Amino acid sequence: MTQRLLARAVLLDMDGTLVDSTAVVEKLWLEWAEPHGIDPQHVLSVVHGRQGHQSMAILLPDRDHAINVVENAEMLARESADVDGVIEIPGAGVLLAALRDAPHAIVTSADIALMTARMGAAGLTVPALTVTAESVSASKPDPEGFLKGAEALGIDPADCVVFEDSEAGVAAGLAAGMRVIGVGAHAAAHGATHVVDDLTQVSISVFDDGIEIVLP
Template structure:
């Protein structure tokens, strides 16, 4: 986390879900690998690019000719809703989110609402007042529509938001929206190449709100004390 983020106050925090506040990668990879195998597709290629985008976009990109894209995407979603074993919160995410003013944060995900609620519940995370999901926007990530919709719902300028992301599609969407971006690297086996600040989890800092409600990240010292 850079000194720039330490000093700056933000009107709101916008969080991606999968890979950012919770880890569902093992579950998603299992389900998508099964789908790829069933259709004779390259599972490794699908798993490389499917994170952070709507299921229907991935199905449309890879499905063989003649496949009903909407039906296939719906079946994948049902499988993901049913299979929550292994869905866990990113370390420190639960208390971090619980400590934020309810009107100052949102979750912005490419998952359908039913799946998003199921995974938040499975990970023991709070459900925000503003939850922007796949069915809420016409164009999914990497388009900026979802983040712009969340900022509007919170009543704040997108330029005053800090967007928390983990996947290339989401980072591109955040950049296109014109927000400041911070990358969560907890689920990446190798450091993601990005010009944005990277944090591994939510345990090494907390948030302070000033008299206007602006949110500022404050790093903790080595002994867990404020610097």
């Protein structure tokens, strides 16, 4: 049955939502974790959707935060330099084009350099408004990033729709009081309000008084 959602703004995660960077993310994080003897499956269950220093704090809870900050900066630099295999999630380019004249923003745990590198590798245009790691004091699943995005757009959080894929990201969107469209096979398990396989299943129409989002 077709579902129609009305919104005044759309907030989009990047990794796993607009771009498929899973292979490089998992490769680099498993390389980081190996010397610490951390179980690979535990690593992969933690790192998606969060800023790197927070992932490190979860994986190595007794380690000094200052070390995590330094190693997170090194990880971001490696990720920005390695975009091999980074491609768009099917339908991402069409979705961004449809939102061109509507209030929308990227809200990502990546920093500006990494966001720019991955969006460029996927052939996607970066929206005029972005909320990146530099913009917030707390990583997803904290709702700060989404709330800042809504504030910058001048839209009430309840009138925003979030597109997310990760457990941390879905939790952040819901905590911000927003409806969340989960993207990908695992999103339903994370409690997203609605779920699509990819963005080809999403249709966007922009009107003077808002945005209509049509889902299968």
